[in-house]
Amino acid sequence: MTSDLTGARVLVTGGAKGLGLRTAQAIVASGGSVVIGDIDEQAGADASTALGAAASFVTLDVTDDASWATAIDTAVDNLGGLSGVVNNAGIEIAELFFDLTAEAIRKILDVNVVGTALGIKHAFRAMRPGGRAGAGGAIVNIASVAATIGFPGIAAYSASKSAVDRLTKVAAAESGRLGYGVRINTVCPGLVPNAMGAKLAVDMEALGLFPSVDEAVGAVVALTPSGRLATEDDIANGVAFLLSEDSAFVNGVTLSIDGAMGM
Numbered sequence: 001m002t003s004d005l006t007g008a009r010v011l012v013t014g015g016a017k018g019l020g021l022r023t024a025q026a027i028v029a030s031g032g033s034v035v036i037g038d039i040d041e042q043a044g045a046d047a048s049t050a051l052g053a054a055a056s057f058v059t060l061d062v063t064d065d066a067s068w069a070t071a072i073d074t075a076v077d078n079l080g081g082l083s084g085v086v087n088n089a090g091i092e093i094a095e096l097f098f099d100l101t102a103e104a105i106r107k108i109l110d111v112n113v114v115g116t117a118l119g120i121k122h123a124f125r126a127m128r129p130g131g132r133a134g135a136g137g138a139i140v141n142i143a144s145v146a147a148t149i150g151f152p153g154i155a156a157y158s159a160s161k162s163a164v165d166r167l168t169k170v171a172a173a174e175s176g177r178l179g180y181g182v183r184i185n186t187v188c189p190g191l192v193p194n195a196m197g198a199k200l201a202v203d204m205e206a207l208g209l210f211p212s213v214d215e216a217v218g219a220v221v222a223l224t225p226s227g228r229l230a231t232e233d234d235i236a237n238g239v240a241f242l243l244s245e246d247s248a249f250v251n252g253v254t255l256s257i258d259g260a261m262g263m
Helices: 018-029 042-049 067-077 104-128 155-178 195-206 213-222 232-243
Strands: 009-011 033-038 055-059 084-087 137-142 181-191 254-257
Touching: 009 018, 009 067, 009 104, 018 033, 018 042, 018 084, 018 195, 033 042, 033 067, 042 055, 055 067, 055 137, 067 104, 104 137, 104 155, 104 181, 137 155, 137 232, 155 181, 155 254, 181 232, 195 213, 232 254
Parallel strands: 009 033, 009 084, 033 055, 084 137, 137 181, 181 254
Antiparallel strands: none
């Protein structure tokens, strides 16, 4: 059971698959409407169709400023306003420090950091007083437990997600001081056994950090006091809370949904 989102109008980036899709589903199930923004046009269109009349799709490359401007305008038009943005789109590339490549680092930072920063920028422009939506709202940035622990093989990814957390703090301070009426919070999910999580486990074996995929997953569970991996529902419900009026005085926080792995 998620928080009541009746009347919420939300853009979810990376919403065609995985956690982004589950978040979009939770928003619709809780009474809101959603625009899925994704670079994968076919998957995004299919996801939107499956969600029904409360959902639509817009092509969005989060690394591109002009693409963001178009996507926000489309979201406002399709939804009849905008009350929330979930900056979920992200990528993960596993490399040992010994083999780090500038190309992979830049790609991760471009999507995870630049993409989130541009999302905050354009959400502010739309939702602040005088913007096209203009009634305030909420932004939820998706980071990772990797921002809070030192797990091997994911240095650039971890750095990017730590940066997302810092972006959130600064954005919350600016929004408050300038009277935007927009709350900004971060969610740090634990490892989720979806396609992205499974790829990480495979990468850990390939890098020689663990003898098998099962042992890589087992190591994560062993580091988690709650004794299990996260589910997409665990994360989506937390995002729904931060979008809802139930969290009206929650601003600039980092909500770790990781079973205490990152404590």
